[in-house]
Amino acid sequence: MHHRYLTIEQRETLTNLVRSSVAPGVQLEIALKRLHQPDYGVCIDCGRDIGFVRLKADPWILHCQACARLPISASQ
Numbered sequence: 001m002h003h004r005y006l007t008i009e010q011r012e013t014l015t016n017l018v019r020s021s022v023a024p025g026v027q028l029e030i031a032l033k034r035l036h037q038p039d040y041g042v043c044i045d046c047g048r049d050i051g052f053v054r055l056k057a058d059p060w061i062l063h064c065q066a067c068a069r070l071p072i073s074a075s076q
């Protein structure tokens with residue numbers, strides 16, 4: 001399986017988005033931490049790339065388009 005990890009520029013864009021968004025402090029911390037993980041932008045269910053466009057629309061997103069359409073199973 002191969003991933004197209006986000007570029008530094010894309011990560012910066014998302015970091016700024018998260019920072020400027022109105023979010024509860026704790027969530028913000030988590031999101032910023034996640035942003036610096038190498039696997040940020042990878043679906044937590046199937047491990048595929050979520051995609052920069054989706055992340056830009058919602059930096060908090062944890063699932064790819066395919067998994068987001070599926071009913072939530074055991075994941076929170």
Ligand SMILES: [Zn+2]
Pocket residue numbers: 043044045046047048063064065066067068
């Ligand atoms: Zn997925």
